[in-house]
Amino acid sequence: MAEVDRLPIDEVMPELLKALDSGTRAVLVAQPGAGKTTRVPLALLKSGWLEGRKLLMLEPRRLAARSAAAYMARSLGESAGETVGYRVRLETKVGPGTRIEVVTEGVLTRMLQEDPALEAYGAVIFDEFHERHLSSDLGLALCLQSASLLREDLRLLVMSATLAAGKVSELLGGAPVILSEGRQYPVETFYRPRGSGSRLEQDAAAAVLEALRQQEGDVLVFLPGMAEIRRTGDALRRLGLPDGTALRQLHGSMPLREQDEAVAPCPPGSRKVVLATGIAESSLTVAGVRAVVDAGLARVPKFSPRTGMTRLETEPVSRASADQRRGRAGRTAPGACWRLWGEEAHRHLPPFATPELMEADLAPLALELAAWGVQDPAELDWLDVPPAAAYAQACELLQRLGALADDGRITPHGRRMAALGGHPRLAHMALAAAGLGWGDAACELAAL
Template sequence: MDKLPIDSVLPELKRALSEHANAVLIASPGAGKTTRVPLAVLDEPWLSGRKILLLEPRRLAARSAAKYMASAIGEEVGGTVGYRVRMDTKVGPRTRVEVVTEGVLTRMLQHDPSLDGIGLVIFDEFHERSLQADLGLALCLQSQALLRDDLKLLVMSATLEAEPVAKLLGEAPVVVSEGRAYPVETVYRPRSPSTYLDDAVASAVMDAMRAHDGDVLVFLPGIGEIRSVEAKLGGMLAGTSGVRVCPLHGSLPFEAQDAAIAPLRSGGRKVVLSTSVAETSLTVEGITVVVDAGLMRVSRFSPRTGMSRLETLPVSAASADQRRGRAGRLGPGTCYRLWSSEEQARLSPRNVPEIMEADLSSLLLELTVWGAGDPAGLAWLDPPPAPALQQAKELLTQLGALDADGRTITSHGRAMSEYGVHPRIAHMLLRAMELGLGANACELAVLLSERDIVKGGGGRADADLRLRLDALQGKGTAAVDEGVRRRLLDEAGRLKRELGVRGEKGDAESDSCGLLLAFAYPDRIARQRDSGKYLLSGGRGAAFANGQLLSREEWIVVADVDDAGTDSKIRMAAPLSYAQLTEHLKDAIREETEVYWDSASQSVRARARKRLGAIVLEEVPMHKPPADRVLAGLLGGIRAEGLDILPWSRAARQYQERVVFVRYHDASWPDLSDEALLADLETWLAPYAEGIKGRSDLQRLNIKELLESMLSWEQRRLLDTYAPTHWSVPSGSRLPIDYGDIEAPALAVRLQELFGLPETPRIAGGRVALTLHLLSPAQRPVQVTRDLASFWRNAYFEVRKDLKGRYPKHYWPDDPLEAQATRRAKPPGQ
């Protein structure tokens, strides 16, 4: 074998693994870590003949690495080296190195937490920080701590910061390989905002091929862009011999993926149009030039809406360097970047770990099956965010994977976890099997798990998922990629065999499509609103972007939306009948009664509803609601309207004010303030409100009696002493006391009726002097005082002078204390 940079550090790595349970290997792209390390440690004594698991983030990388290692030792895959990926396995009884995708490791751990027979687990390309890699490492660390102290873990990466992961692995040693650094010239060719991406990329490819020898690797964000650039280049290269354009992405059949990676046997040149699948792990033979569009497509989950959406974003600086390095694997190369050096300086240093932005329902399901429903009990490089975990718990509970408290796995949840697919899809498959719809469900599952099978999605009828199902089954007129269709049919066939579904084709009818989709997305069942838009059962709004045939349907299930704006754009959906909804999703329909205060009618109203999440299915008036709900509605209405809705008499208000006054001076008395009464309606009002439904019924209440009932017998007796309702003045009049001002109860009295009274009257056991509002014979204010003696001495004579002039027929004595009080113009006897 050719010597690779990693070879120089293999002795150090072997020593680290021999002396420690865990290790970290940092090796530059092209160093050979993926294919050299497993074979180098295969015969180490500490391994004792046990297997090595090598984890790769993608199926394509796993298959490629296994084939390369098997070829290096002169064997076929399935001998010493094999691979195990979703729906494709090549291992044998002699297999010692198994290359697996990260999800396969999770399945193995769930079936055998001790990983019996495994001596070393290698996490390759860990810098990508996929959700499954983080989960797999957390579970392996716990297995190592509790069950297998002889299990060794090795984390390998090209760009990872070694210190945090080494600390997570128990201060594991870090081995560094510098790699083989062939010089790569970087050419910045920023794309004009007015230039379409496919035009800019195709132009850069043609210029690169004219300026350089060798093959070209082009990085694009997604399949749509790959197809568009492929079409552009097809036109530009028309008539040119010896150039082959090869797409490369995970949705291609395995044969097409292998063809894109391998060198051309007939000579000539190759242009590989790839997603980020070629960024790490893979070696694409013959590449000397990289053209990087500088974009990546990532899935981001929104806990606010419970939906994931694909976003096209600039790559990180670390990813850009990884891509650039692909041009220098074999020798000096060139990298064309379709952005400026100034934009390069503003790139994010590295990608955000998937665990921080992903839908965590699969992760939480796996953790709950593992017995770690609380992720805090595991070791994480980045703990999963609480909002996304809460959203995941709600979804799994809705799907029946967790019990009502959201903590314990159900038998249905355990069955879901066995399928190795997203919980939504697993739930759909299980429900479909019960109804004899397994064939269609398997085909629908592969459609939902992959990119859109229909070419040029986005047409007027393209949102209908039934068209995709028909196209997969070879029916209909939609244009599809035949290679993708055949691969999806193969995957659907394998899934049917795994589930024991008979037959290779789905049902002839596609009417079940919406029902199956409803099992997977119960939170995206949608009902048409008056505006022609839709309300999803999860509470979001959604709408078709243009005149879709599906927009005529009252009920649909939305499989894909863009989660943007007030009404998300519906990308894919299927119709659902109301009969299907009520028959097969009846457990999700909640019957509820609403008893509420209607401010317009000033009364309690009641209605019964059937609800599917945010969607009201039926609503009818309720004639005999439960008495306790009526009472609660009444009290809520009183709180909303205020206490003035009650039939207050003047006597009731005065009684309230008197008690409030006494409490102001003695806190042992009950609080009858408006605020306290509103807060405590259940105590003082509710016992007397039976049968009352509205404002008119309230009129029969005697509020004063209700307030009196809140005082003890002793307090009622003392109230007249401490806060009398009236005060008798020297003239013989019995005048009411105004307790409106808690600090200054007032007595309004004509001045002539107080002649002969030397001091201000006092209440509250003599502690509070009444505020006297002295009036003229015409009941107009003359003076306000709380010190009557001072008034007689100082102010009376000035007031007397004024009053005598205005009311000359009235009696205004020189000495008011010796005069006789009167209610008439003259004193008695005159």
């Protein structure tokens, strides 16, 4: 490999390869820009312990999975679907010669339910594990039990840029922790606290225009949701963007083609402003970004035990998340970050986000565990054990829906619900409606 192509992860690659040659588990902490997502799977392909099996890598989002697979494929002079492929919701690109499969977290759960031993795979890589989605925690717990009971040779690698590595290492039986410094350029930080009566879109738009005046390159703006993205876009159009500056959006509900356009490089002589949710926080590089404007907010699902429903709440991000966002400005050159809060407020941010498992509706988790054959979550090894009260409430719901029998075992109706992959309430609705001849209408309602 030419020196110009070297990335920080290459310095610790021998240590990582040795750890997985001599053992079956490892933890890799690599700072943004180190190259872990695209370099590690390709390096592991040459390992003798694979014995012809494939590698499976989890990404938290569809765009990240597709981007990682495409990047690795290009580095091999191929297209996605050849040596490197991906599986995401509504799209699969793998072929008979695929050796690396990049998948989203829910896809792993389905694969494990269909083949608990993962016989075709030699290793499972959990990328960006610090995001602690419910599906990733579940996937790791199921993989650990699978490795314990069925596949002692299955390699498990947990990777992240910001992670409490000691706790993960302990969960993995004292797995070695490998540290890699990122190739991070300096990023100057400006704090712009918002006034008590100000509107977020106006403050964000003002910071974007300041960034365009003071910084070269493109601007990436982190906002909590689609409504704020639309309003900030309207504000920027009213204020007027400089000539040659395009306005792009980036969020999970966009068509994949439009997501690709948002992360692609601009033509020479032009710039772009990308209004994004947390989808752009990790796992992918938005080409050309030299400035970040961060609203410091995220919209997260919160389960209410009183109502039995989940609602979205807007709350401040953690310091780890804010650092991840700031780092987007320093991936390829020195950059700058405008934070729409003060330094004192920054010191009071929580160090890490609360794992989704601790606050989410656990009905989907309980149904997956029942399909796996587990009635008590304590039978599995978790980084954080699911809260007992929330789990009991989830099981009560599943019993009312007919998914669980009185003894807690899954019913045939429950297995059909689990196979649909949606929330148990929606899966039950679709199956019940299908029996009445209203299946299409129920599916349309579930998709809203």
